[in-house]
Amino acid sequence: MTAQSVKWFWYASPQTFYPVAGVIARWCAAAAAVLCAAGLYIGFFVAPTDAQQGEAYRIIFIHVPAAWMSMFIYVVMAFWAAIGLAFNTRLSHMMASALAPTGALFTFIALWTGSFWGRPTWGTWWVWDARLTSELILLFLYLGFMALQAAIDDRRRAERAGALLAIVGVVNVPIIYYSVQWWNTLHQGASVSLTRAPSMAATMLTGMLIMALAFWMYSIAVTLVRVRCLILENQ
């Protein structure tokens, strides 16, 4: 028990984490490349054409995993932020800061691909669909976090202020999500939901899961590379 906890804190030191992060990042980057190739192959060549939506639906192989990651990364970010505030560990704050750009990127990809899908399917680039709107607000939350950290010169204050904002944000995310959903029913927007693909074929699901895994690996690799940069910057 004690030996294990000692080990955790040993890894929590930036100096020991730096080389470990490098190795993990390399392996994850390789895995991301392989999985991405496999996922895209299944998505574009193996999965059958959709009866109602034609070929346009294939964007979901990128869109849905990106949307998943965008929300998941925010939670992970808030988790590291909370750990950083509670135990005052530098590395946790660095993790939170390193995750934010990747989260924002996936949010942006989810919005962008959603709009690409909306054009042929709904005939419009943007629909005030509940999920799209929530995703847009999530993007604002990510940008707010990054803007706050960028605006503060003092490193310690920047880390802690960002952490608090992330925690406040993560408490609000479900409230925002449900209020936007309620708002959507009140205003009776689009009745088609982006992610409710009709009777998903097994190959589609496989492709989507593989892509999700690829995005996971990519996120881990990029985040660790960014953490390594932050460690170097702060030395």
Next chain:
Amino acid sequence: MLEAARCIVVRDLLVAWRRRSDVATALLFFVIVTSLFPLGIGAEPDLLRLIAPGVIWVAALLSCMLSLGRLFAADHADGTLEQLLLSSAPLGVIAAAKALAHWLVAGVPLVLIAPLIALQYDLPAPLYPVLALSLLLGTPVLSLIGAIGAALTLGLRGGGVLLSLLVLPLYVPVLIMGAGSVEMAAAGLAPDGQLLLLAALLVVAAAFAPWAIAAALRISTE
């Protein structure tokens, strides 16, 4: 403990009273923003009735943002914030008192003047109480959440714009529930559900926001 909280509320109200023009500016901003919408989209009465709740609520959000920037900045600049941090009451209580004072100065006037704006938008009379009640329940939440942002952006360059970026996304549920309750009533449905949800938001914000404000103040003043 309550003595200290009361002292802060009275102090802030007294300062606000001696600087009445600042309070009037935020209120005037609210009136001007709501007056701009008919000029921008045309004075079709049916259209105005339709957008009135949303316009009034968005203007309330923006007007609230305007006064939030000064909430802790003035105390920070003259050094009294340090004395608040070193007071005999827990910092969460002090933070709650600051938010309450902000609401009394910035929120309550909006609640009082909103019916006048509603009149301009030709909102039917039965909707007035719903609008006023939604603002009464919603504006304290704006003060509480906004104070977190104000504490986090204390003393930063471009703090005002940054504050909006941080806080406005968090205001979305209040905006939706607040404007939604009036729209429900306008559609002839009972707005109770939305008003209760607003009340629930207020309870949650009142319970947790003061501690977040306190933590943010400690982070920003170190």
Next chain:
Amino acid sequence: MNLELSHLSCERGGRTLFSDLSALLRGGELLRIAGPNGSGKTSLLRILCGLLSPTSGSVSWQGVEIRRLREEYSKQLVYIGHAAAVKDDLTAAENLRIACTLAGLPVSAPEIRQALEAFELADLQVRRLSQGQRRRAVLARLALSGSVPLWLLDEPYAALDAAAGRLVEELIGGHVARGGAVVYTTHQDTRVGASQVIDLDA
């Protein structure tokens, strides 16, 4: 009563201001923090009152870390900072009453009037006072804080004329004689004999 500083170090903006600073302050003692501008006097004082956490080390009051005491510790101290800490739109008396109420000191109107008279201050809005008079309006709080054991004063003599300086000196001397503890910073020569000196220049 004792205030213990153990192995304090402070880093600001990547620069080490001081490190491994230890001291013990008991009732009836006067601690002077000396050093040139930018040597970390104010930072040390802010660490002592809990506004700033040290990079390493700790401060204990009666043997308990002040971080764990929070407002319980705040009640035991008066901190007069570098900034004026008065509201421009309020009068000197209003400012004084608010400062005392927030500190948990019950004060009556005559006591406040007396304190202001001692510092030769008219009860005007602070914005109409000069820099030195503002400083007096803040320091008038000391005349009402005899029951508070620990005084932490940042440059108490700055911007004061000879008469007000003597008054502050008397107040500090009286507090120490009463068994209170005083910590103050100055870059000038001392006037009151300090029982301990921390020189941040070294």
